[in-house]
Amino acid sequence: MRSGTRTWVDTTIGIAVCAVLLFPLYWMVNVSLTRPQDLLRPRPHLFPTDPTFDGYTAALSTQLPSLVTSMIIGVSTVALTLAISLPAAYAMSKLKTRATGPVLFLLLIAQMIPGVVLVMALFALYAQVGLINTYPGLVLANATASVPLAVIILRAFMLQIPDELIDAARIDGASSWRAFRSVVVPLSRNAVVTASLFSFLFAWADFLNARSLTQGNSIVPFTLALFRFIGAETTNWNAVMATAVIASVPAVVLLVVAQRYVAAGVTTGAVKD
Amino acid sequence: MTDTARAVSRAATPGAADRARSPRRGRLSATQWTGLGFIAPLVAFLAIFLMVPIGRGIVLSTQEWTIRSFVTGEAPFVGLRNYADVLTNPVFPQIAWQTFLFVTVSLVFQYVLGLTLAVFFARRFPLSTTLRSLILLPWLLPLVVSATTWRWMFNQDFGIINSLLGGADIGWLTDTSVSLWAVIIANIWLGIPFNMVLLYGGIQGISEGLYEAASLDGAGPWRKFFSITLPLLRPVSAVTLLLGLVYTIKVFDVIWVMTRGGPVNSSHILSTWAYQISFEADRDLGTGSAVAQLLVVVCLVFGFLYIRAQRKEAQS
Numbered sequence: 001m002r003s004g005t006r007t008w009v010d011t012t013i014g015i016a017v018c019a020v021l022l023f024p025l026y027w028m029v030n031v032s033l034t035r036p037q038d039l040l041r042p043r044p045h046l047f048p049t050d051p052t053f054d055g056y057t058a059a060l061s062t063q064l065p066s067l068v069t070s071m072i073i074g075v076s077t078v079a080l081t082l083a084i085s086l087p088a089a090y091a092m093s094k095l096k097t098r099a100t101g102p103v104l105f106l107l108l109i110a111q112m113i114p115g116v117v118l119v120m121a122l123f124a125l126y127a128q129v130g131l132i133n134t135y136p137g138l139v140l141a142n143a144t145a146s147v148p149l150a151v152i153i154l155r156a157f158m159l160q161i162p163d164e165l166i167d168a169a170r171i172d173g174a175s176s177w178r179a180f181r182s183v184v185v186p187l188s189r190n191a192v193v194t195a196s197l198f199s200f201l202f203a204w205a206d207f208l209n210a211r212s213l214t215q216g217n218s219i220v221p222f223t224l225a226l227f228r229f230i231g232a233e234t235t236n237w238n239a240v241m242a243t244a245v246i247a248s249v250p251a252v253v254l255l256v257v258a259q260r261y262v263a264a265g266v267t268t269g270a271v272k273d
Numbered sequence: 274m275t276d277t278a279r280a281v282s283r284a285a286t287p288g289a290a291d292r293a294r295s296p297r298r299g300r301l302s303a304t305q306w307t308g309l310g311f312i313a314p315l316v317a318f319l320a321i322f323l324m325v326p327i328g329r330g331i332v333l334s335t336q337e338w339t340i341r342s343f344v345t346g347e348a349p350f351v352g353l354r355n356y357a358d359v360l361t362n363p364v365f366p367q368i369a370w371q372t373f374l375f376v377t378v379s380l381v382f383q384y385v386l387g388l389t390l391a392v393f394f395a396r397r398f399p400l401s402t403t404l405r406s407l408i409l410l411p412w413l414l415p416l417v418v419s420a421t422t423w424r425w426m427f428n429q430d431f432g433i434i435n436s437l438l439g440g441a442d443i444g445w446l447t448d449t450s451v452s453l454w455a456v457i458i459a460n461i462w463l464g465i466p467f468n469m470v471l472l473y474g475g476i477q478g479i480s481e482g483l484y485e486a487a488s489l490d491g492a493g494p495w496r497k498f499f500s501i502t503l504p505l506l507r508p509v510s511a512v513t514l515l516l517g518l519v520y521t522i523k524v525f526d527v528i529w530v531m532t533r534g535g536p537v538n539s540s541h542i543l544s545t546w547a548y549q550i551s552f553e554a555d556r557d558l559g560t561g562s563a564v565a566q567l568l569v570v571v572c573l574v575f576g577f578l579y580i581r582a583q584r585k586e587a588q589s
Contacts, residue, residue, distance in 0.1 A: 010398035017390065018404045021465065025410065027433060028422040043436050088315035097308030103315065110323050112576040114523040116544045117565040120551050120558060121326035124333055127343060144322045151315065176307045205415035207526045212552060223417040227530060230421055237425055244418040251413040255406070 028248075032056070032241035039237050055238030056246075063243045066225035070204055070247075073221055076135065077142045077203035078196045081150045084143070085195065086188075089154035090180050094166055107148040118144060119212045126213060133214050141209040146199035153198070157191030158184060197254045204250055222247050330569070333562035340556060348559065355563035364538055364546075371453055372542040375460070376521045382461045384514060387468025392502065394469075395476045405473070412466035420530035423459040427531070446532050449539035456528050456540050463527065467520075468513055475509030476502060508586035515579035519572055543568050 019026075031039065032055045033048035092100045122141055123132070131137035161184060169179045185192070207223040214224070222243065229240050334355055336348035359365055394405045411419060426433050427445035435441045445455040479502065487497050525544050528534060534541035534549055541549070543564055551561025 007398040010393075010396055011400050014393070014398065014401060014404045017393070018407055021408055021462075022410065024419065024422050024426060024462065025414075027426055028418070031422075031425060040431055042430060042440065044431060044433050084314045084318050087311040091308040091311035095304055095308035095311060097312050098305060099309065099312055099316065103312065103319070106319050106323065108576070108580065109573075110319065112519050112572045113323070113327065114525075114544055114565070114568050114572060116523070116525050116548050117330055117562075117569055118323075118326050120547070120562055120565055121329040121333060122322075123552075124558060125326065125329055140322060143318070147315070147318060176304075176311075180311070201413060205417065207415075207417045207530075211529075212548075223415060226417055226421055230424065230530075240421060241425070244421055247418050248414050251415065252410070255409065255413050 025248075028241050028244050032238055032245050034238055036236055036238055052238070055236070055242035058236065058239035059242035059246060062239070063222060063225055063229075063246070066220050066222040067246065069219060070221040070223070073135065073138055073142065073206070073210075074200045074203040074250075076139045077146055078199045080139055080143050081146045081199040082192065082196065084147055085150035085154055086185060086192070087180065089151050089158055090184050092151070093155045093158035094161070094163070094184065095176070104152075107151055110144065110148045115145065115208050119208055122209075123212055131213075133216070133218050135219065137213055138206075138209055138219065139203070141213055142203040142206050143199075145206075146202045149202075150195035150199055153195045154188060154191050157188050161187050193257075197257065201251060201254060204247075327569075330562050330565060333558055334566050336559045338557055338559040342558070343556065351559070355560045356566075358560055359563045359567070368538065368541050368543060368546050371540070372522070374453065375457055375524075375542045376518060378457050379460045379464060379521050380514060380517050383464035383468045383517060384510070386461070386465050387513075388472050388506075388510075390465065390469045391472035391476055392498065394473060405469075408469060409466045411463060412470075416463070416526035417530055419463060420459065420527045423455075423462075423527075424531045427455050447536055449536055452532050452536060452540040456531050459531060460521070460524060460527055464517060464521070468517065471513045471516075472506065472509060475506045475513075478509075479505050508582065511582040512579065512586055515575055515582055518575050519579060522568065522571060522575075543571075 030046075030048055031044075033051040033053070034045065035050055035052045035054070038045060038050065088103070091097045092103065119141065126132045126137050131140075165183055165187070166179050169183045170176075174182065205223065206221070207227065210219070210221045210224045211227070214220070220228075226240065226243055226247070229243065333348075335350055335352060336342075337351045337354075338348045342348040390408065394401050424446065425431075429435065429442065429444045429447060432445070434445065435443055443451060445451055483501050483505075484497055487501060492500065522542075523544060524542065525548065528540055528542065528545045529548070532540040534545040538546070547561045547564035547568065549561075550564060551558045
């Protein structure tokens with residue numbers, strides 16, 4: 001009985017800790033629902049007593065194009081990342097390429113180099129080849145962050161796929177490419193989903209590349225739009241926070257989905273002995 | 274989540290097994306050629322978007338960059354002058370010190386709070402799994418979104434933080450003596466989930482039997498923490514802190530959105546300063562790159578310490 005009470009004490013503490021840690025997120029939602037005149041007072045209300053959806057209306061009418069832009073960049077980055085990472089992960093797990101060691105080392109370096117450093121050099125390079133202000137330029141720059149992680153996730157997963165499955169396909173006359181496409185990729189579905197989700201989140205959240213490699217209004221993802229929004233003098237903060245809330249939705253949805261996939265485990269039931 | 278993090282950190286180290294398996298013959302076998310074909314796009318991508326930019330960055334740091342250069346992409350060679358400019362700049366010692374403060378204070382608090390949460394959630398109680406994954410949310414949100422929220426919370430006149438402090442009148446983002454602390458607080462908050470995930474994974478790896486044996490010997494919770502959890506967690510702690518350091522020194526978005534390094538440089542760290550020199554103010558990409566190279570050196574030094582710590586952890 002005593003231990004039963006104690007676990008509920010733990011749960012209560014846990015909920016309180018969570019509430020404190022997630023307070024900024026609550027505040028974002030609260031401000032997005034508050035009327036502008038109520039925002040400009042020294043003691044803000046802790047709850048949206050007179051909720052308004054004007055912020056969301058304003059956000060959707062002005063920020064929708066930027067959200068679409070971010071979506072295009074995110075999806076393209078995922079496609080490029082998978083196109084590069086999937087075959088490479090296959091070579092580095094199942095074909096035992098000798099290049100594996102050196103490439104893994106390069107991937108680690110790629111993860112350590114600060115984005116600020118890369119973007120300066122990319123800016124100089126892009127200026128020479130005309131990639132400033134282009135979607136491919138941004139997508140390629142975003143892929144420098146997502147490719148290393150994707151290769152590492154996919155390779156770790158593929159290492160667990162039993163060689164017998166691939167050997168069986170090869171004995172049936174399948175080429176390496178065929179074995180890759182028809183055996184390895186379908187079996188790696190969970191890792192592909194995980195890698196895609198993280199790649200999407202990286203690109204969706206990118207601010208540095210967008211700010212440095214674009215100019216003017218031709219390509220404005222929501223991160224950049226939000227940044228310009230808060231810089232303006234007469235900013236309507238409930239619209240800013242409404243935009244922030246809308247921009248958070250993919251992260252929330254993807255977290256829920258990713259957790260399921262990550263937990264789905266490794267090649268369960270692929271080989272029965 | 275935890276499993277991926279661990280799998281990722283394990284898989285990231287080029288293991289001895291890979292090397293032992295690869296054939297040591299002089300000529301490439303057919304499989305080796307096929308493998309090269311599959312890995313070629315990645316190698317090409319890394320060459321063009323990692324190696325070339327790294328080289329170009331070094332070259333940039335030796336060039337005198339002007340507005341004209343932004344159009345042509347070309348600039349005259351000036352040797353090490355940009356480095357001399359940076360090191361003799363009166364602001365440099367201040368920003369180096371701020372970088373040190375930002376990184377160490379962030380790391381200490383992220384680690385201590387992350388560890389506290391990890392130990393707490395390892396107790397397993399109703400709803401613990403749900404609450405633990407909820408705490409990950411701040412980690413997955415776009416940094417611009419979180420930083421924007423903190424910026425409004427820290428607002429001097431209408432922000433909730435001054436209000437919660439009993440109507441204090443602190444200019445969190447406008448007063449040079451506190452702006453660095455404002456961005457540090459936001460950054461600590463952002464780093465807690467990362468620390469919690471890695472340390473929680475480490476705690477799960479500690480055998481339950483050790484705690485049971487300690488209980489039989491009459492050890493209390495504090496004794497168990499300091500004699501079992503903390504020592505056995507040392508390899509994971511090393512990995513967490515070193516990786517955290519590399520990530521913290523790279524921080525850009527949070528500071529840029531909250532303060533842009535201001536007011537009067539008071540919340541700059543090396544990365545935001547390098548960016549400002551390159552893309553704002555004078556648009557001096559040469560001098561900015563010189564600062565950036567200093568940053569690269571720091572990242573690589575701690576990066577290699579991280580790889581070493583990780584190998585040790587994988588062996589243990």
